[in-house]
Amino acid sequence: MKKLIRNYINTFKGLSTEVWWLALITLINRAGTMVIPFLSLYLIEDLKFTLKDVGWIMTAFGLGSVAGSWLGGKLTDKIGYYKVMVRSLLSTGILFIALQFLNTFATLCVGIFLVMLVADMFRPAMFVALSAYSKPENKTRSVTLIRLAINLGFSAGPAVGGLIITTMSYSGLFWVDGITCMIATLVLFQVLNPKTAKIQDNIIVENPDSAYKDHAFLIFLVAMFLFGFVFLQYFSTMPIYYREKHLLSEFKIGLLLGANGFFIFLLEMPLIKWLENSKYTKTGLMLFGATLTALSFLVLNLTTFTGILIIGMFLMTLGEMIAFPFSNAFALQRAKKGNQGEYMALYSIAFSIAHIFGHNAGMRLVDGFGYDNTWYIMTVLGGVCAFLFLFLKSYMKNKNDKQ
Template sequence: MLKRAFNKYIDNFRGFSREIWILTLITFINRAGTMVLPFLSKYLKEDLHFSYSQVGWIMVSFGCGSILGSWLGGKLSDKIGFYKIMIFSLLTSGFAFFGLQFITSFEGLIIAMFLIMTVADMFRPAMFVSLGAYAKPENRTRALTLVRLAINLGFAAGPALGGLLIMSVGYKGLFWVDGASCILAILIFWIKVKEKKKSKYTDKEHPGEVLTHSVFKDTPFWIFLTGTLITGILFFQLFTTIPLYHKEQFNLSEFQTGLLLTLNGVLVFFMEMPIVSYIEKHKINKLKVITYGCLAMAISIYLLLVNNWAGILIIMMIFMTFAEMFAFPFSNSFAMSRAPKGHEGRYMAIFTMSYSLAHILSAKTGMEIISLFSYQTNWFFMGTLGVIGVLLFIWTKKLVAKEPPRNL
């Protein structure tokens, strides 16, 4: 019985090309090393002693850089190819993270975070386009899920290791590990994966499908993006306000916060691929699944209104994890499916920019609400925002149902 269950789980991972597995490996190395992000707000608040408002502004510059980087990465992927963008982005940002630890002034960090994130987030749309080039069309959602699995497995290892690193050598160690992991990951990619010159995504002479309409006139896509923005705002509370709340409300250590984030990563590792395979196999409507994901995310934030029992943090994390597994892989897939062939970079740039904007709004809005009112007010506001997101996804589903059939 156990062997059959194990074999069924392993079957979900069959049929991927060598390049997809290497992309997955470098994503894992990069994400396991990304220890700065979950602790950035704590580093700024507790180590550099900035105010909530200053922390919010630095996170805004982080998000602005992310928006510009996502746009540049998508545009340049369509123009000069995803391969060059991926190598430039990770190699440069790796060295930049080494230098970031030496900048401690408020103004300096505003500029530095903007520049680093501009370069670092050029990687994301380029990586999404690379999945389109290296994965078979029928495997694309599963390939996206495999890479997300690597991201989450990396996040499972990263925060717990990061928490231990802070407690042993301090925050500075995070910057060295983060930079080194970026450089190691892209060197493996450079050596093991050759640039794909002739895929239907990079061959400009035979793009396959002509762009007949502007992305800016794709109304369902923009309503969907607004919902995606909301899921991003809620999810990024995990890396901005929630670690501070753990400490201030429940007096959790960095290691305990890291363990809660590790729970998220472990659940995703074991459950996301089977869930995605089941949904794909039974052809369940992707927008319906995304809607349920947004609803679970709203519930997870509302659960934080219970502030006198630490066990609620585990229940909240379980809800947030299922929300993430329902919402994110299918959001990626839906965005890619809207793009005419040869123009994936443009669509995926705008899609990833929605998460970058979410990072800005999540940090600044959350910090300001906490500063002016309380954590409780923030959780109520964010949960209600999630309900609005649910309504937007229902609206998108109705609009898409009226369109001529697409492969959604």
């Protein structure tokens, strides 16, 4: 047992102090974003919107995310990642608190758009900061540590969120979200100030390539859009499915979603350490992750037994654990060829566009065809995503490009 624990701890060795601080800031911030998994339930149960209205509001969520990721990439290349991260976190905290006072369809569309515009400016800046604070050989594990922080926060967040809803109402979530963003800003200001932070990998590209002309990267972005489209169903249509078809309470939904973060916290770093030392390529691993995620939807139609939800969540979690760290590492590797902010913004935008179409399409598919048919459609889309990763692997091999 001691050897197992020691080996687990050893997987974290070699990461810089700045990466650990960035992970802590991410943990504080993510623990507070407990409103996001409950947003669709809040809109339906508290504000009495229809599924179609919720779909459009979630589309505004995605549009804000796209605009924020693009703007964050531009500003990161222009003024630097530190300034973008500080301003994004502080402004997001204020906007989250204000969001609870909006209750009409139009104001919520505008409000959620603005929240995501400001919040997702943080993402490309954080990725560039992560790259700067990591040694080249540690980037995948550094990404994994950040994901562990995200998922540790997400593991506690929904469970606490469900408890807050039960005892205080939905408005308490918005206050917690806003306050935690502000706390994360204070920590960032104190520990990652450019005057004190140590740069590990200072990448300067004299004649940067345009990300828009990197064909392998563009194929990768399409595959990541499809992956995001399918994956995001777990945070919009899936909580409603848990409630309507399996009659789970908000607290139980929070626990089930929180199990995702717990599994990732427990297993992802050793898994990534092992996979990094294996013969598998990043593209091959992303293909495997996409396949597992597609299967997580297929199994839901095999039985009406509620226990199948745990199996589906485990398959999705395993797919996510493999696909996301290596997709992050792939994007960071390609970003060395050009403006890092532009590359990482496009990586974030691929996921943000999935927000635009994924939530809305999922709601409409459920409304028009029911849950079973929607899960079959998601399985097929996951299969197309896996095929694109297979095509990317072949394309890069033919071009003698590093995978």
